[in-house]
Amino acid sequence: MITFANAKINIGLQVLQRRDDGYHDLETVFYPVKIYDVLEVVEAKSVRFISSGLLIPGDCQDNLCLKAYRLLKTAYDLPPVEIYLHKTIPIGAGLGGGSADAAFLLKLLNTMFALGMGEAELMNFARRLGSDCAFFIRNTPVLATGIGDVFQSVQLDLSSYHIVLVKPDVHISTATAYGTVMPNPTGRQLASALSLPIAEWHHAVFNDFEAGVFARHPGIGALKDLLYRSGAVYAAMSGSGSSVYGLFEDKPVLSGLNPAYEVFYIDNSDLQW
Numbered sequence: 001m002i003t004f005a006n007a008k009i010n011i012g013l014q015v016l017q018r019r020d021d022g023y024h025d026l027e028t029v030f031y032p033v034k035i036y037d038v039l040e041v042v043e044a045k046s047v048r049f050i051s052s053g054l055l056i057p058g059d060c061q062d063n064l065c066l067k068a069y070r071l072l073k074t075a076y077d078l079p080p081v082e083i084y085l086h087k088t089i090p091i092g093a094g095l096g097g098g099s100a101d102a103a104f105l106l107k108l109l110n111t112m113f114a115l116g117m118g119e120a121e122l123m124n125f126a127r128r129l130g131s132d133c134a135f136f137i138r139n140t141p142v143l144a145t146g147i148g149d150v151f152q153s154v155q156l157d158l159s160s161y162h163i164v165l166v167k168p169d170v171h172i173s174t175a176t177a178y179g180t181v182m183p184n185p186t187g188r189q190l191a192s193a194l195s196l197p198i199a200e201w202h203h204a205v206f207n208d209f210e211a212g213v214f215a216r217h218p219g220i221g222a223l224k225d226l227l228y229r230s231g232a233v234y235a236a237m238s239g240s241g242s243s244v245y246g247l248f249e250d251k252p253v254l255s256g257l258n259p260a261y262e263v264f265y266i267d268n269s270d271l272q273w
């Protein structure tokens with residue numbers, strides 16, 4: 001069975017406070033975008049994980065796909081499987097690719113082996129694999145709170161915008177980004193800021209990771225400026241970085257872009273939920 005795991009972008013991200021367990025409470029909007037990894041699972045004699053496409057750092061035995069399979073196997077009698085992952089979603093880019101793979105694999109195994117899990121149970125497994133993993137179970141735009149795993153639906157439709165996403169040649173570790181961010185417990189009222197016209201988000205919708213990341217990687221801040229100069233109505237870094245997206249009314253021509261950067265012109269207009 002095959003499934004396609006999509007990425008997300010964050011629209012606004014406020015880090016409110018560091019908790020006793022070391023994690024941070026936050027407020028952000030997760031918005032699905034059409035950049036996909038391909039996942040295939042087939043029954044086999046023994047469990048194997050095989051990946052192609054982008055090289056995934058770390059030991060493949062630690063891949064979130066295998067973690068998702070093993071976690072589910074603690075509760076359900078799953079046969080051995082081979083998991084094939086074709087990796088396209090940029091890694092260490094704030095696009096949630098690893099979490100997306102894990103969540104879509106849980107959904108695939110649920111369907112393939114008729115496990116009968118509902119959304120709530122799938123989300124509970126997903127939460128144990130990554131803070132933003134549960135979002136990909138329902139995969140609809142949400143305002144997320146808690147550690148990124150408590151959701152409220154939002155009426156946000158960006159289908160009329162061209163979303164241009166640029167991935168600099170920088171890998172950012174989420175844990176390192178959280179280690180250097182300055183929490184602000186009062187927040188900045190993300191939900192009400194998002195109700196403003198998008199042309200006003202520039203002054204109202206902020207990603208708290210940007211300051212620290214732009215200080216360490218000035219090229220990423222310069223990239224956001226370039227997107228605005230190219231006509232973006234709104235531009236921001238996604239999550240803990242390093243990718244930066246712009247919302248455009250017309251498809252832009254980006255000039256002066258570092259050739260080492262990867263550009264995605266995303267047609268999100270027909271994304272259904």
Ligand SMILES: C[C@@](CO)(OP(=O)(O)O)[C@H](O)COP(=O)(O)OP(=O)(O)OC[C@H]1O[C@@H](n2ccc(N)nc2=O)[C@H](O)[C@@H]1O
Pocket residue numbers: 010013022023024025026028093094095096097099129130131132133146147148174175178238239240241
């Ligand atoms: C920052 C965000 C914003 O959407 O995404 P990315 O930019 O990485 O995609 C998420 O909070 C990333 O979620 P996720 O990638 O699932 O993080 P996890 O694997 O659970 O945690 C990685 C590390 O990040 C830190 N962490 C994560 C989430 C959170 N709310 N507080 C934290 O402090 C912890 O140090 C943890 O060890």
Ligand SMILES: Nc1ncnc2c1ncn2[C@@H]1O[C@H](COP(=O)(O)OP(=O)(O)O)[C@@H](O)[C@H]1O
Pocket residue numbers: 056057058062063064065085090091092093094095096097098099101102172174240241242
């Ligand atoms: N299926 C997977 N895809 C990508 N990264 C994975 C996967 N499984 C485990 N990882 C590990 O998770 C790290 C963060 O990956 P990713 O989800 O792309 O980052 P981000 O948190 O920026 O969205 C990678 O560096 C890699 O070591």
